[in-house]
Amino acid sequence: MTTSLRDCAAPAKLNLFLHITGRRPDGYHALQTVFQLIDWGDVLHFARRDDGAIRRVNEIANVPEDTDLTVRAARLLQAHTGTAFGADIEIDKRLPMGGGIGGGSSDAATTLLALNRLWDTRVSRKDLQRIALKLGADVPFFIFGENAFAGGVGEELDTVELPARHFLVIVPNAHVPTVEIFSDPELTRDSEAVTITDFLAQHGSTIGWPDSFGRNDMQAVVAKKYAEVAKVLDWLDIIAASRMTGSGACVFAAFPSKEAALEAQAKVPPSWRSVVTASLQRHPLYSFAS
Template sequence: MADTVNATMHDFQPFPAPAKINLFLHITGRRPDGYHLMQSVFRLLDFGDTVHIRPRHDGAICRTEPIPGVAEIDDLCIRAATLLQQHTNSKMGADIHVSKHTPMGGGLGGGSSDAATVLLALNHLWQLGLKREELIALGLQLGADVPFFIFGQNAWVEGIGEKLQPIQLPHTCYLVITPRVHISTAEIFSSKELTRDTKPTTMATFLTGMVQNDLETVVRQQYPEVAKTLIWLSQFSKARMSGSGASVFAEFENQEQAEAVLARVKQTRELQQYADCEVSGFCAHGLNRHPLYTLAD
């Protein structure tokens, strides 16, 4: 443990873990095991966390500092490294540190992206040579969003998140705003008000914009802070919620327009007063591919 505590960051290699947004999210059914079936388009952003990793030769897998409220055994990064180690019978280990930038609990895939980055990076650092399909199968054991980040491309997503088809999306700038409220994803998905029988849509319909986030109605009802943030942001461009929230986003023609609205969020605190809660925000462009795409074949 002293080896971990005394580690200096220059010993670690940094690996990006980009955030994502759901351009729409339809709940089309529910499996007997309780998992919800969905359709969505996941878009990668050029904004996210950085996972710092230092390989170890003693087989130990450790995080360099605690995360408040998250036990090490429950940490998705530690679970990802342990799963990969067990799957391959590797004798290698790793020290792991995450520089968090993606808001936690925002529906932006932060934890899932971190776990995917650990799998991709350790596959490279430990020289395991696992193919992308095998890493995706491992990622699904950690969470429904993890396969997307290993897939590494903007995707049309179906099933519980494991059916992925690449989709071409135009270059776009986004403003993402996150009200500081804790939303329980499990509670939203178990809500009696949630529609679970949306008719399956098509890519052609998506391109017309005739889609929505089925979770948004439930979240608006239970979390007025999110509802108010959506109303405020819609003054400038059509606002939508990502995943189960709390983050909401809007598209802008260019970065200057997005940054002008972000300045109102940060400098005038106009939105904070309107939504009656702390808010944070960032601007980002859509990515075509994950920065670590080439680490898996």
């Protein structure tokens, strides 16, 4: 049996639109979105332990080991399966925190997928998604592993075919706490529900894609609170139709080719971190569950 797995990808996601359609009695927000996987992410390494211990072997700034979603994910899978194995987890953190691109959620999902393979626990994808929901609303999407139209709190997922694109993603000099934005009284929570058919009928052929369908309901709130995010949105909108992803702070625009995205990136002020990345159709570890 394999005793280690190295270079396990934890890709980021973009929200091509994000509508808040209500608030549930349990306090969670009902939403609709389309999740797009992208070829930019953290990289995780796992070594099986025979003593049952689960450890993160490197430091992550401002993330204590016991609260790290990867450690929590490993412990949940361990408890669910009753395995005697443990793991050493090393995280090569490349994605910004507080960026709205799902970094921590993706790390947790990659942990569940990788340990499912490393421990030979053979938990189904559906069951892994149920475990993942205990860690956060975005985590089941990364287990689902395909671009998706999402409802509920983000866990109701349907595969959606998206065109191959390249994206310019800009990271403003701001850390946006998700809880702060969801709790803001100015956040609208009454967007009209749409269907996957509505989205597919409009998004792919319009020149302004992804700004051709819907909006991000959180964007106005974040831009008002964080001037740096507003600044990036205003700047990028001159180059191409731009949108904030998730609860912020990252801002993106889509391009039909890598060359076009790189041309736009060359104009980005040096004070902002930016990356050009390609769309993905499937999670790199998709085959680790069935």
